[in-house]
Amino acid sequence: ETGVTQSPTHLIKTRGQQVTLRCSSQSGHNTVSWYQQALGQGPQFIFQYYREEENGRGNFPPRFSGLQFPNYSSELNVNALELDDSALYLCASSPVGEGNSPLHFGNGTRLTVT
Amino acid sequence: DQQVKQNSPSLSVQEGRISILNCDYTNSMFDYFLWYKKYPAEGPTFLISISSIKDKNEDGRFTVFLNKSAKHLSLHIVPSQPGDSAVYFCAASALNRDDKIIFGKGTRLHILP
Numbered sequence: 001e002t003g004v005t006q007s008p009t010h011l012i013k014t015r016g017q018q019v020t021l022r023c024s025s026q027s028g029h030n031t032v033s034w035y036q037q038a039l040g041q042g043p044q045f046i047f048q049y050y051r052e053e054e055n056g057r058g059n060f061p062p063r064f065s066g067l068q069f070p071n072y073s074s075e076l077n078v079n080a081l082e083l084d085d086s087a088l089y090l091c092a093s094s095p096v097g098e099g100n101s102p103l104h105f106g107n108g109t110r111l112t113v114t
Numbered sequence: 115d116q117q118v119k120q121n122s123p124s125l126s127v128q129e130g131r132i133s134i135l136n137c138d139y140t141n142s143m144f145d146y147f148l149w150y151k152k153y154p155a156e157g158p159t160f161l162i163s164i165s166s167i168k169d170k171n172e173d174g175r176f177t178v179f180l181n182k183s184a185k186h187l188s189l190h191i192v193p194s195q196p197g198d199s200a201v202y203f204c205a206a207s208a209l210n211r212d213d214k215i216i217f218g219k220g221t222r223l224h225i226l227p
Contacts, residue, residue, distance in 0.1 A: 004157070033214060042118075042203050042217035043158065056214050090157055102148060103215060105157030 004106035023091030137204030
């Protein structure tokens with residue numbers, strides 16, 4: 001059974017640039033969630049995708065957008081990067097589109113915005 | 115406004131003793147609670163969960179207790195082992211919430227030899 005994989009592991013971008021982070025969900029999981037973990041904080045929910053559609057969104061601006069593909073892999077796109085976007089971005093998959101399923105996390109992408 | 119609160123940033127416990135990690139929540143709509151464990155450079159790993167219809171769930175060395183009237187849950191680890199040193203996140207969710215699973219800030223547990 002393949003777990004959740006994320007790429008790249010580390011990334012450095014300049015303020016104002018755009019970034020795309022990628023995630024492959026665990027085998028058999030059709031739901032993908034993205035979280036942002038700033039230093040010293042817990043993961044904060046960005047959005048969730050289920051059957052290629054957004055299925056819930058946290059308190060993040062529209063410049064955070066995503067996609068889910070037919071094979072359930074996903075992308076997180078962030079436009080007009082700001083210094084405060086520096087964080088660990090975690091992707092998690094789960095077998096169903098409801099909140100009451102444990103999330104299986106990848107190891108994250110560490111984004112640094114300078 | 116933090117809906118899931120872990121008020122102890124860190125905790126040190128002697129190996130072999132009991133570790134108790136605490137968590138408070140404010141939203142009475144939460145009906146499912148989870149604990150995750152995170153090692154450096156890895157993603158959080160699911161540890162144990164409890165539904166709001168129960169007050170206790172046990173899995174090996176790990177037990178989670180839920181006190182709904184106090185909006186409080188705790189994770190007990192006994193006996194504590196060196197490999198338990200990690201950051202522990204409390205999380206909560208409710209059916210049909212748009213913001214899905216909400217995490218606390220975490221408690222760093224140090225198991226002392």
